[in-house]
Amino acid sequence: MPAHTFLPAIAPLTGRIAVPGDKSISHRALMFAGLAVGRSTIAGLLEGEDVLATAAAMRAFGAHVERCEGGTWIVEGAGLGSLLEPAQALDMGNSGTSTRLLMGLVASHGITATFAGDASLSRRPMERVITPLAQMGANITASPGGTLPLMVRGALPAVPIAYRLPVASAQVKSAVLLAGLNTPGITRVIEPVPTRDHTERMLEGFGARLEIGEEDGERVVGVHGEAELTPLDVTVPGDPSSAAFFIVAATLVPGSDLVVENVGINPTRAGLIEALRSMGADIAEESRREVGGEPVADLRVRHAALKGAAIDPALAPAMIDEFPILFVAAALAEGTTTTSGLEELRVKESDRLATMAAALTLAGARVDERGDGLVIQGTGGEPLAGTPEGAEIATRLDHRIAMSMAVAGLSSRSGVAVDDVAPIATSFPGFATLLEQAMS
Known part of the structure; x- marks a missing residue:
């Protein structure tokens, strides 16, 4: 496992950079294109x-997925209702999004698929997806504790x-909606707390018929089943x-003035x-604009002195993956920052509350x-001491822990x-290079 030491900033972060495409949207683009005809x-x-794990799975289901020069x-989609049964277990690697959404796809097709993953993914709970899909008729056999490896036998119809x-989760919502695509009638998901809506936006772009409204103060999303998805050209924002x-990083490093494009x-x-503005x-x-049905902008970030704050728990669904890096910002702020309502962070790629608490304390x-x-x-803006000589932060195979501590x-x-930077490749293979570029 490759260890690495991230050193103090050699210069302010300046100029213009572009980050890779949105992971959530990338997963969905491959899946929905694979379900369309054309x-x-x-x-x-x-x-x-x-x-790439999602791309490999869609190939196993019969779609033709190819990267072109440039x-x-x-x-070329396999067509909704026409998925092939995979010849072998689907290796999801570290991707919870791939696993949960693809379980939804299989649940309403007359096929059987086995899902496996790495050590980290195999500890993550799948019961939250298993429960609604079983109600729809799918037969799911999981490992003890409701984890991977597991087998999904779809129901048709x-x-x-x-x-x-029961908990705010865009992945569970999306799994149920994807199962509903090939289910007669209307499948509905009720959200007490709204979650990211990439699935709804993109499904409508691919031609699915959705009903989105509100009942008793809760958001309700319904999808009409036996849909016919049509091809779409998608541009994924940053x-x-x-x-x-x-x-x-640009907020914390003095002298920084950085533009992150197309976010x-x-x-x-x-x-x-x-949260950071607060x-x-x-x-x-x-340059606010819309790309592929999603709002985007170029974000200009300049160094600023931060003050501690009580972060509103209502923000959690809109930044659940960003709390590790917010904790780093809080560690350099003036005063106390308090976060709450984050039980979900304990069942991510790692227990992100415990892992970040240990990491920041060691630093x-x-x-x-x-x-x-x-x-x-x-x-109050004073640099952290850094890790003691000979000590390494345990990243627990979690890409966001590694990148957050790089900023620290x-x-x-x-x-x-940090003990291992390999997990960064799951979501941001060029992270270290881009960080160096921003300081050059």
Whole structure:
């Protein structure tokens, strides 16, 4: 496992950079194009290991998926209702999104598929997806604890349901809606708390018929089954979760003035920007526009002194993947930052509350771990001490922990050593190179 030490910033972050395509949208573009009849093209696809796992799975289901010269991808869909049964187990690697959404696809087709993953993914809970898909008629056999490897035997026809999400989860919502595509009638998902809406936006673009409304203050999304998806040319905007590391780095490193181009600013994903602004960050949105049905902008970020804040728990669904890097920002702020309502972080690629608390503490921050969040006493802008000589932060195979602590290293006296940078390739293969570019 390759260890690495991220050293203090050699210069401010300046100029203009572009981050890879949005991971959530990339997954969905491949899946929906694979369900359409005809040829779709996808520009700006994130080519990390997680998305490549989705591409491989769609090939196993019968779609033709090909990367062309210049980085555009072409997908000839297998057609909704015509998925092939995979000849062998689907290796999902580290990708929870691939696993949960593809379970939804299989659930309403008359095929059987086995899902397997790496050690980290095999610890993550799948019961939250198994429960509604079983209600629709799918037969799912999981490992003890409701984890991978597991086998899904689809139901044909499946049964439409109205399912109220017990926890805010765009992945569970999407799995049920995808199962509903090939199910007679209308399948509905009730969201007590709205989650990211990439599935709804893109499904409508591919020709699915959706009903989106509100009942008793809760968002309700319905999809009409036995749909016929039509091809679509998709342009994937820059991933706000990837941009987050550069937004925080430019905020923390004195003298920085950085523009991150073409970043998705979908309101269901923009919680980090709101949270950082509440702490005093200088983030301006330039050239707002729409790309492929998604709002985007160029984000100009300048160094700013941060102040601790109580982060509104209502922001959590719109920034659930960005909390590790927010914790780094909080560690360098003036005063106390309090977060709560974050139990979901304990079942991500790692237990992100425990892992970040341990990582920041080893790097010299003052952190109090609680059941549903962290309380962080900031340094007031003073650099963190860095990891002691010979010590390494345990990333727990979690890409966002590794990248977050890389940013912490920029704002340290001696650097931050992590035990493994290989997981970064799951979502952001060029991360280290782009970080160096921004400081050159």
